[in-house]
Amino acid sequence: MMNLTLKIWRQASSNAQGKMVDYKVSDIDGDMSFLEMIDILNEQLIAKGEDPVTFDHDCREGICGACSMHINGEPHGPEGATTTCQLHMRKFKDGDTITIEPWRAKAFPVIKDLMVDRAAFDRIIQAGGYVSTNTSGNTLDANAIPVEKKNADMAFNAATCIGCGACVAACKNASAMLFVSAKVAQLSLLPQGQVEAKDRVRNMVNQMDLEGFGHCTNTGACSAECPKEISLDNIARMNREYLSASITAED
Amino acid sequence: MASSSGLFNSSIGRKVAMALSALFLLIFLVQHLTINFTSVFSEETFNALSHFMGTNPLVQFVLQPILMFGVAFHFIMGFILTAKNRAARPVKYAQFKGSANSSWMSRNMIWSGLFILFFLGFHFYDFWIPEMNYKYIEQNAPVDDRYYEEVVHMFKNPIRVIVYVLAFVFLALHLLHGFQSSFQSIGARHPKYTPFIEKFGKAYSILIPLGFIYIALHHYINQL
Ligand code: HEM
Ligand code: SF4
Ligand code: FES
Numbered sequence: 182m183m184n185l186t187l188k189i190w191r192q193a194s195s196n197a198q199g200k201m202v203d204y205k206v207s208d209i210d211g212d213m214s215f216l217e218m219i220d221i222l223n224e225q226l227i228a229k230g231e232d233p234v235t236f237d238h239d240c241r242e243g244i245c246g247a248c249s250m251h252i253n254g255e256p257h258g259p260e261g262a263t264t265t266c267q268l269h270m271r272k273f274k275d276g277d278t279i280t281i282e283p284w285r286a287k288a289f290p291v292i293k294d295l296m297v298d299r300a301a302f303d304r305i306i307q308a309g310g311y312v313s314t315n316t317s318g319n320t321l322d323a324n325a326i327p328v329e330k331k332n333a334d335m336a337f338n339a340a341t342c343i344g345c346g347a348c349v350a351a352c353k354n355a356s357a358m359l360f361v362s363a364k365v366a367q368l369s370l371l372p373q374g375q376v377e378a379k380d381r382v383r384n385m386v387n388q389m390d391l392e393g394f395g396h397c398t399n400t401g402a403c404s405a406e407c408p409k410e411i412s413l414d415n416i417a418r419m420n421r422e423y424l425s426a427s428i429t430a431e432d
Numbered sequence: 433m434a435s436s437s438g439l440f441n442s443s444i445g446r447k448v449a450m451a452l453s454a455l456f457l458l459i460f461l462v463q464h465l466t467i468n469f470t471s472v473f474s475e476e477t478f479n480a481l482s483h484f485m486g487t488n489p490l491v492q493f494v495l496q497p498i499l500m501f502g503v504a505f506h507f508i509m510g511f512i513l514t515a516k517n518r519a520a521r522p523v524k525y526a527q528f529k530g531s532a533n534s535s536w537m538s539r540n541m542i543w544s545g546l547f548i549l550f551f552l553g554f555h556f557y558d559f560w561i562p563e564m565n566y567k568y569i570e571q572n573a574p575v576d577d578r579y580y581e582e583v584v585h586m587f588k589n590p591i592r593v594i595v596y597v598l599a600f601v602f603l604a605l606h607l608l609h610g611f612q613s614s615f616q617s618i619g620a621r622h623p624k625y626t627p628f629i630e631k632f633g634k635a636y637s638i639l640i641p642l643g644f645i646y647i648a649l650h651h652y653i654n655q656l
Contacts, residue, residue: 253527254528285525353534354520355521395520399617419444420448420619422619424444
């Protein structure tokens with residue numbers, strides 16, 4: 182059982198002034214997840230009639246990407262390839278002080294406390310992260326179009342991105358290149374995605390820039406902190422794709 | 433509805449331009465070191481090469497302006513990108529553990545770059561301004577064996593030697609991240625070639641600055 186001091190960013194609303202507030206939690210079990218530890222804190226706060234800490238969460242099994250928390254200076258805390266919901270309290274020691282902040286990026290404004298607005302990612306997807314297929318009921322067999330095994334694997338790996346935003350949170354430039362490049366690669370590597378590939382990459386990069394994310398300086402922090410270990414290969418591929426699409430574009 | 437903001441107004445386009453200017457500077461450094469290094473073993477070769485570089489119209493009026501433009505473009509773009517990247521995170525983290533996921537060099541390109549820029553100012557004041565003055569303002573007749581003496585004399589001063597050595601340490605730090613980064617920026621990444629680019633880049637980033645440091649120390653020690 183652990184006793185911990187938490188330093189948590191509290192901000193009442195998007196326009197309000199926020200600040201770090203200290204809390205104590207006691208009798209924390211090492212088998213609890215980080216979010217369960219926050220649940221305990223919130224129960225204490227509710228019992229005292231105080232406002233509980235707002236945070237994003239949904240699946241609590243590492244697949245939805247909701248649980249954005251910047252813990253002790255790293256997105257999703259100290260463990261590699263994990264989301265906050267999959268981070269266990271046994272990674273901490275009795276008496277530790279844990280700093281918990283929201284993702285910090287111009288493009289991810291704080292809604293309340295630890296919850297940020299990640300709609301910028303949705304708008305990037307809307308700008309081209311899809312294939313325009315006719316869904317008139319003539320469903321085709323998935324194996325009807327041959328796909329090179331290597332490309333299928335790379336597309337699958339890119340498609341494991343859960344849109345959590347840890348890459349943006351970790352990047353010193355708040356760049357969204359890892360996310361966007363994964364969303365471009367998962368389609369452009371496959372025959373169905375190649376039809377719209379040129380417009381897709383230009384539109385998605387354009388939207389990424391409009392949202393106010395930073396440039397990529399190739400520090401690699403994104404991939405190191407990504408819960409799905411999305412590779413920097415995707416960023417290089419997007420650079421190539423964007424360059425050739427822009428040069429050959431007629432508009 | 434493809435984007436109309438254009439290649440070089442895009443974040444990727446700006447990084448490509450940055451990388452191309454950097455790759456150009458990487459080539460220039462090899463040429464500069466090769467010529468300077470002759471001063472270590474042959475006064476005649478050094479004088480002959482310097483005289484050629486200093487009087488050849490192609491070098492003086494085509495290559496030199498291109499180099500100036502390349503350097504200026506690189507650091508001005510460096511400032512612009514750094515300013516934009518900081519603006520992308522207006523509220524800073526109370527705690528940010530960059531060391532957990534990235535190298536010090538990669539996070540401090542602007543600081544290593546600024547030190548190099550400071551050095552470049554100093555370097556211009558030392559060599560380029562006197563040279564321009566000598567040739568084009570005072571209009572002295574060309575003397576083809578003055579270069580060696582001038583250069584060696586510069587490295588008598590220990591303060592100058594220290595500034596030079598420090599500048600090249602910062603250049604090494606800049607390039608330890610920058611070399612492979614410029615390939616990534618233009619999309620050149622491949623399972624077969626990237627490991628070689630990374631190894632070659634490490635060797636380049638250490639050996640080239642070490643070469644310049646060696647020259648400064650060599651002339652300093654010889655005059656003690
Ligand atoms: C001979 C001198 C120099 C060489 C050979 C050099 C080389 C490089 C290289 C190879 C890169 C990586 C480019 C990329 O990631 O695409 C780079 C980036 C950078 N350089 Fe230099 N550089 C030099 C001087 C300077 C100076 C004087 C500054 C002034 C501030 C500077 C500032 C930067 C910055 C801020 C970056 C990072 C930009 C980014 O990644 O977005 N550099 N440099
Ligand atoms: S690339 Fe990784 S860190 Fe970025 S949004 Fe996708 S899963 Fe999250
Ligand atoms: S809550 Fe779904 S990934 Fe953490």
